[in-house]
Amino acid sequence: MPELPEVETIRRGLEKYVVGHKILDLAILHTGIFEGEKEQIIGSQIIKARRYAKGLILDLDNSFSLAIHIKLTGQLIYRDAATEKIEVSKDKVGTIPNAFTHLIFYLDQEAMLYYNDQRRFGWIRVVPTNEVLEMKFFKTLGPEPFKDLTLDIFQKIVSGSPTKIKPFLMDQEKIGGIGNIYANDALFRSGIDPRRPAKSLNSGEINLLYESVIKVMEKSFEEGGASELSFINVLGQEGGYQRHALIYGRRREPCIKCGGVIEFFKLAGRGTYFCKNCQK
DNA sequence: AAGGATACCTGAATGC
DNA sequence: TGCATTCAGGTATCCT
Numbered sequence: 218m219p220e221l222p223e224v225e226t227i228r229r230g231l232e233k234y235v236v237g238h239k240i241l242d243l244a245i246l247h248t249g250i251f252e253g254e255k256e257q258i259i260g261s262q263i264i265k266a267r268r269y270a271k272g273l274i275l276d277l278d279n280s281f282s283l284a285i286h287i288k289l290t291g292q293l294i295y296r297d298a299a300t301e302k303i304e305v306s307k308d309k310v311g312t313i314p315n316a317f318t319h320l321i322f323y324l325d326q327e328a329m330l331y332y333n334d335q336r337r338f339g340w341i342r343v344v345p346t347n348e349v350l351e352m353k354f355f356k357t358l359g360p361e362p363f364k365d366l367t368l369d370i371f372q373k374i375v376s377g378s379p380t381k382i383k384p385f386l387m388d389q390e391k392i393g394g395i396g397n398i399y400a401n402d403a404l405f406r407s408g409i410d411p412r413r414p415a416k417s418l419n420s421g422e423i424n425l426l427y428e429s430v431i432k433v434m435e436k437s438f439e440e441g442g443a444s445e446l447s448f449i450n451v452l453g454q455e456g457g458y459q460r461h462a463l464i465y466g467r468r469r470e471p472c473i474k475c476g477g478v479i480e481f482f483k484l485a486g487r488g489t490y491f492c493k494n495c496q497k
Numbered sequence: 498a499a500g501g502a503t504a505c506c507t508g509a510a511t512g513c
Numbered sequence: 514t515g516c517a518t519t520c521a522g523g524t525a526t527c528c529t
Contacts, residue, residue, distance in 0.1 A: 219523085271523075289522050290507085317507095336506040338523070354524080380500075388500095389524080397522060446521075486502070488521070 219287050221362065221394030222437035223448045223456065224271045227293055230451030231266035231275065234295040238263055238324035240277075247319040250334060253343025257281050270358045270393030274349055282346040286354065290317075291339035295451040297328035305453025309444065313453075335447060361393035362430050371427045375415045382418065383411035384485040386430070395430065398443055398458075398465045401490050403429040405464040410496045411489050436461060464490040 219227075239262045243255050261277040268274070273285040287293070294305065294313060305313060313331055314321065320332035320341065332341060342352075350356060359374075360366040374392075378385055385391055386400040395403075404411045406429040409422055418426065442448055442456030445466060449455055459466060463473060468481040472492040480491045 286523080288505095288524070334506095335508075336522095338505065384500080387523090485500080486522095 219289065219291070219446075219448050220271060220396035220399055220443075222399075222434050222458070223442035224268055224273060224287070224394075225438070226442045226450050226456065227287070228266050228268040228273055230295065231273070231293065234297075234300070234328075234451055235275070235324070235330055236263050236266050238326065238328055238330075240322055241325055242323040244321040244323070245319070246314070246321070247337075249337060250319045250332065250339060251341050251343075253341075257343045258283065269350075269355050270361050270389055271396070272354055272358075276346055280346050281343055282349045284340075284342045284344050284349050284352060284355070286340055287334070288336070288338035288340075290335040290447045292331070292333040292447060292449055292453075293451055294331040294333065294449070294453050295328065296331070297324075297326060300452055303452050303454070306444075306449050306455045309447050309449050309455060310453050357390045358393040359389065359391045362395070362434060366392060368424065368427050372420065372423050375418060375423050375426075376420075378415040380415055381411065381484065382409060382413050382415045382426075383489060384487070385415045387485075387487070397487050398445065398462065399430065399433050399437070401465040402433040402463040405490070405492065405496060406433060408496055411484055411491065433463070464492065466490070 240258050242259060245251055258277060258281060261279040263275050264278050265276040275283040296313065315333065317333045317335045318331050319334055322330040324330060344352060360370055383400050383404060386395045403426060407422065407426040409426060437443055437458040440457040440461060441450060443458035444455035445459045464479060467479045467490060470479055472479055472495060475494045477492055477494045480493060482489055
């Protein structure tokens, strides 16, 4: 569930709290997440927090960057004297550090940045700044909502693809940033069956789907993201989108539009929620 | 080439 | 009740 709105929520927190700090030291509690040498980052200052789709980049002032992907359960938590008083989500974090804390970045001014990851799918790589976007993950990303995915481009790529529309939306090389939650909700909001070939959508449907992707993500920004799994912001707080999801996570519940029972099936290996009355 | 299945990992939910 | 199996989702990789 960390999709574009969740990762952007984290980026904004990094920009506000972490950028400007110097990295004094790094504690590696468990190996496998951090790829690089401590020496490449210690003593440098964090000067920028960038995001491309679901990927994050912290640029350092020594011409290196930290490329970060939190995958499903990664958490970046910032702590200092001022934020110490803010309680992190008991539900999602408990104590800091906890058993899933893999990295602790010791920053100047007695601040710390923790990387937690229950399932250890995430990664943090040290890469020369001018090579970060050459990494396969960033290099192959498609255009993303709110950025370079214009309606024109969306029309063009949707109408030219035989792929089923839901896996199409979630393919990061076609469009960057959409994951399972927002793909489900955007298709429901648009009244489109997730199994339809992308190119079978007429232009009215494509316009509506484009608008729906934007709308469900805007709603999520307002709610501070979706904390269905382990997502929290850099202060350790949960988001609330999961309580407002249109169809995602509502298996066997009544549809909010027609009252019919929401069905659930796998599509391209992913959990798919579907209202047969409302999605054609 | 493109799309489907599988691996990665672990807590929670479900099944018998 | 309790143990075992399944499930969840983002991406890389293997396979067809």
